[in-house]
Amino acid sequence: MTSLGDFVEIFLQALTAGILLGAIYGLMCVGLGIIFGVMRVINFAQGEFLMLGMYFTFYVVVSFNMLWFLGPAVGPYTGALLAGPALFAVGYALHRFLISRVTGISVAGIEGEGHYAQLILTLGLSLVLQNGGLILFGSTPQSVRTPLSARAWEIPLLYDVNASLFLNKARAIAGIVSVVVAVALYWFITSSRLGKTLRAAADNAAAAVYMGIDVDRAYRIAFSIGIGITAIAGGLVATYNPFQPYIGLDFVIIMYAGVVLGGMGSILGAFWGGMTIGLVQQLSTLVLPTQLQNATIFVVFLLIVMVRPQGLFGRATERI
Amino acid sequence: MRAQRKLIAPVLVIAIVAMAWIAVGMMVTNSYYQLMLTLVPIWAVMGLSWNLLSGYTGLVSFGHAAFFGLGAYTVTIALVGYDITPWLGIPLGMIVGTLAGIVIGYPTFRLRGHYFALAMLAYPMALLYVFEWLGYQEVPLPMKREAPGFYMQFSDYRVYIALAVGLLVVSLLISLAIERSRFGMSLVAIKQNEPAAEAAGIDTLAWKMRAIMLSGAIAAAAGGLYAVVLLVVTPASVFGMLTSAQALIVALFGGVGTLWGAPIGAAILIPLSETLQAQLGDVIPGIQGVVFGIAIILVVLLAPEGIFWRIRDQLHRPRPVGVVPATPMAPRLVVETPLPAPQRERAPILTVSSLSKSFGGLRAVTDASFEVGEGEILGIIGPNGAGKTTLFNLLNGFLPPDAGKVVFAGHELIGLKPNRICRLGIGRTFQVVRAFPRLSVLNNVVVGAYATTTNDADAFAGASEALAQVGLIGRSDANASGLTNKELRLMELARALAGRPRLLLMDEPLAGLASQEVEILLKVIRSLAAQRITVVIIEHTMRAMVRLAERFIVLDHGRVLAIGKPSEVVHDEGVIEAYLGKKWAAIRAHS
Numbered sequence: 001m002t003s004l005g006d007f008v009e010i011f012l013q014a015l016t017a018g019i020l021l022g023a024i025y026g027l028m029c030v031g032l033g034i035i036f037g038v039m040r041v042i043n044f045a046q047g048e049f050l051m052l053g054m055y056f057t058f059y060v061v062v063s064f065n066m067l068w069f070l071g072p073a074v075g076p077y078t079g080a081l082l083a084g085p086a087l088f089a090v091g092y093a094l095h096r097f098l099i100s101r102v103t104g105i106s107v108a109g110i111e112g113e114g115h116y117a118q119l120i121l122t123l124g125l126s127l128v129l130q131n132g133g134l135i136l137f138g139s140t141p142q143s144v145r146t147p148l149s150a151r152a153w154e155i156p157l158l159y160d161v162n163a164s165l166f167l168n169k170a171r172a173i174a175g176i177v178s179v180v181v182a183v184a185l186y187w188f189i190t191s192s193r194l195g196k197t198l199r200a201a202a203d204n205a206a207a208a209v210y211m212g213i214d215v216d217r218a219y220r221i222a223f224s225i226g227i228g229i230t231a232i233a234g235g236l237v238a239t240y241n242p243f244q245p246y247i248g249l250d251f252v253i254i255m256y257a258g259v260v261l262g263g264m265g266s267i268l269g270a271f272w273g274g275m276t277i278g279l280v281q282q283l284s285t286l287v288l289p290t291q292l293q294n295a296t297i298f299v300v301f302l303l304i305v306m307v308r309p310q311g312l313f314g315r316a317t318e319r320i
Numbered sequence: 321m322r323a324q325r326k327l328i329a330p331v332l333v334i335a336i337v338a339m340a341w342i343a344v345g346m347m348v349t350n351s352y353y354q355l356m357l358t359l360v361p362i363w364a365v366m367g368l369s370w371n372l373l374s375g376y377t378g379l380v381s382f383g384h385a386a387f388f389g390l391g392a393y394t395v396t397i398a399l400v401g402y403d404i405t406p407w408l409g410i411p412l413g414m415i416v417g418t419l420a421g422i423v424i425g426y427p428t429f430r431l432r433g434h435y436f437a438l439a440m441l442a443y444p445m446a447l448l449y450v451f452e453w454l455g456y457q458e459v460p461l462p463m464k465r466e467a468p469g470f471y472m473q474f475s476d477y478r479v480y481i482a483l484a485v486g487l488l489v490v491s492l493l494i495s496l497a498i499e500r501s502r503f504g505m506s507l508v509a510i511k512q513n514e515p516a517a518e519a520a521g522i523d524t525l526a527w528k529m530r531a532i533m534l535s536g537a538i539a540a541a542a543g544g545l546y547a548v549v550l551l552v553v554t555p556a557s558v559f560g561m562l563t564s565a566q567a568l569i570v571a572l573f574g575g576v577g578t579l580w581g582a583p584i585g586a587a588i589l590i591p592l593s594e595t596l597q598a599q600l601g602d603v604i605p606g607i608q609g610v611v612f613g614i615a616i617i618l619v620v621l622l623a624p625e626g627i628f629w630r631i632r633d634q635l636h637r638p639r640p641v642g643v644v645p646a647t648p649m650a651p652r653l654v655v656e657t658p659l660p661a662p663q664r665e666r667a668p669i670l671t672v673s674s675l676s677k678s679f680g681g682l683r684a685v686t687d688a689s690f691e692v693g694e695g696e697i698l699g700i701i702g703p704n705g706a707g708k709t710t711l712f713n714l715l716n717g718f719l720p721p722d723a724g725k726v727v728f729a730g731h732e733l734i735g736l737k738p739n740r741i742c743r744l745g746i747g748r749t750f751q752v753v754r755a756f757p758r759l760s761v762l763n764n765v766v767v768g769a770y771a772t773t774t775n776d777a778d779a780f781a782g783a784s785e786a787l788a789q790v791g792l793i794g795r796s797d798a799n800a801s802g803l804t805n806k807e808l809r810l811m812e813l814a815r816a817l818a819g820r821p822r823l824l825l826m827d828e829p830l831a832g833l834a835s836q837e838v839e840i841l842l843k844v845i846r847s848l849a850a851q852r853i854t855v856v857i858i859e860h861t862m863r864a865m866v867r868l869a870e871r872f873i874v875l876d877h878g879r880v881l882a883i884g885k886p887s888e889v890v891h892d893e894g895v896i897e898a899y900l901g902k903k904w905a906a907i908r909a910h911s
Contacts, residue, residue, distance in 0.1 A: 128610050264434060
């Protein structure tokens with residue numbers, strides 16, 4: 001067994017861990033990416049919706065054990081998927097009564113001022129949800145335990161009988177579910193009529209209005225879908241990661257980094273942006289101390305933003 | 321003198337509020353309230369620092385914690401590691417903050433809008449983890465019992481209140497000085513329309529750099545004092561997301577783009593949040609955040625631009641229209657001299673050779689070569705998409721060409737930034753008027769006049785003169801957002817003229833004007849020729865152009881199709897074909 005062989009094994013282990021983590025990051029970035037891409041709103045409360053998705057899954061699966069008939073392996077994932085429609089409804093109501101006051105076609109003309117209002121509103125919302133969560137759910141860390149999180153698949157590496165990759169089953173399934181949801185959403189956005197409406201509103205809101213598209217409704221749906229998708233990602237994270245009401249802060253920054261990396265406005269890009277973050281985070285552990293793992297994310301993020309401000313998949317459009 | 325008198329009132333207000341604050345501080349004995357009386361000015365300073373960069377320029381920073389944290393850690397490390405007193409540590413921190421401003425600003429200002437905002441988020445986050453890694457998880461400031469005053473450690477808490485208020489007063493005066501000078505005006509112009517500011521001769525990058533350096537220094541001072549007051553520094557408390565958010569929230573809540581905003585915001589929000597925490601924090605943990613959040617949401621819905629502006633709008637209701645005589649004075653025109661004979665040879669002021677630009681596969685301008693003679697009026701015509709505006713963008717530096725040379729009055733222009741080109745004497749107006757909508761007409765034009773003089777009073781005089789020339793002097797005090805299309809076009813022209821250009825590039829100045837309005841503009845443009853200002857004008861209105869221009873350049877698909885006198889050009893077959901199609905050209909040829 002050579003040290004090179006060891007390194008390859010460790011590298012492959014980090015790579016697979018990065019891909020699985022990246023898939024979940026990708027999904028949550030897609031949720032934020034839809035909101036940003038369609039509405040051009042920086043939603044600071046996105047991390048809190050991720051947190052709500054976690055607690056939704058927790059209450060449905062653990063506290064009330066509503067999915068007992070699905071068994072301990074399938075139940076948590078079903079619960080995570082159900083967080084999607086549930087938080088979609090929450091997002092719909094929030095947009096209807098709150099977010100629409102400071103976004104949409106009516107404020108599109110206000111340069112600067114409109115942005116400020118959106119920023120503070122979502123910051124305020126984030127504070128209310130975080131601390132409201134603390135009041136409702138308590139500060140004790142919770143988790144959606146699944147028997148799978150203690151099991152792993154062992155994948156033999158062909159070059160060496162002694163080397164093999166370990167895939168934590170809970171993380172692996174969460175990663176696969178993320179990819180499936182992301183693909184389904186991508187198909188929906190590109191193929192369905194509603195998806196085309198969203199893309200039209202995203203591309204040029206004013207022109208979409210003239211084409212008879214209800215842009216404010218498109219915004220509402222985009223916002224709700226974005227919230228729902230991020231909530232699903234939250235439910236999936238909950239299956240292997242303990243959480244408390246303030247966990248959103250840890251993820252909102254990863255989401256923004258991923259969305260900007262992928263190119264704001266590109267949904268596919270948001271997924272790959274999130275994937276990049278996951279990979280960077282895992283692979284950086286090979287060469288750097290773990291405390292600097294998160295610092296690397298931001299350094300890579302800054303580098304890409306400086307070198308390619310439109311992101312990996314975005315397009316640069318600036319007309320003078 | 322007028323400017324000086326205007327300064328007295330705000331300085332008085334600052335002095336009175338500071339005195340009152342310190343007086344209250346002297347009477348309060350409860351240490352909890354003393355801490356609050358100290359924290360309010362510190363966060364107000366932090367809000368002012370944020371406002372200095374983001375409020376005036378409109379580039380929202382989510383990363384002001386970077387400066388705050390660097391200031392706090394400089395003071396702490398200087399004291400713990402090198403026994404340097406905070407009296408020196410805070411100024412040292414301000415130097416670090418200024419340097420951080422340079423390091424952060426220079427690359428990040430290449431970004432705009434949301435990209436800038438989010439990139440700024442990354443700096444404090446990266447610093448947070450780096451400081452944790454360096455082992456500065458929780459650094460207490462050592463007690464210096466032998467010489468407390470020398471180490472800024474006072475048993476009487478009221479000294480801290482005075483220190484914090486002093487820092488706030490200094491920050492307010494700096495903000496006031498900026499608001500009332502070309503510094504502030506340039507930042508506001510950048511916020512309202514950055515390309516227009518650049519084209520009007522404002523060195524936008526230089527002003528933004530100054531803003532972020534100053535802002536970084538002030539935030540670092542706030543951070544340094546914060547460390548001294550709280551006596552312990554953790555990466556999360558100074559570099560954390562909440563620190564950046566706090567700066568932004570107090571400024572936005574109180575009012576953006578004004579020095580009064582951040583103090584108002586801090587004075588309301590900090591006590592609210594602290595009191596809630598103290599009263600209810602034990603019973604219902606988190607209630608503070610909920611109430612705080614709801615308060616913020618309510619204010620955004622009721623006063624989206626902040627409390628200050630809301631109150632101001634309530635006090636100063638917009639004056640009913642009609643009180644101010646709305647009749648603009650007639651343009652003070654130079655007596656119209658007959659146009660010089662076009663045949664006469666003119667010395668070229670602008671020489672364009674083989675200029676090319678393509679966007680991906682689209683060749684917007686291809687191998688364009690022409691000369692513009694000094695004092696002439698040259699018309700550029702061509703169908704939509706012919707590359708006319710792109711040509712202007714190449715000439716005034718908005719776009720770098722792929723190939724070719726532009727020489728203006730002996731200066732090579734390629735590679736220069738728009739503000740440099742403007743200062744060399746090329747003014748520009750835009751197809752869609754680029755005004756600074758929330759500035760008065762006079763201030764809009766003053767921004768253009770800054771290019772010609774370093775004296776602000778001269779700039780105002782020059783601006784008034786330019787406004788008189790276009791006949792808009794009667795509307796000087798009106799807000800640019802309330803102007804008609806014609807007035808906006810005249811204002812933009814005045815802004816360009818205030819820079820004393822030798823060459824003026826006008827992009828469709830007649831678009832959207834009624835026929836009498838067109839006449840007014842034509843008169844003004846002709847008067848420029850009499851002042852020996854060279855004019856290159858893009859226009860679709862052929863009838864007006866034939867009366868105005870001495871020569872035409874016809875562009876089609878980015879190529880120069882024809883150059884010549886109007887009468888020749890309009891009969892040129894290639895030109896007719898480009899405008900009306902082959903069929904029409906064939907009919908013309910046979911008739």
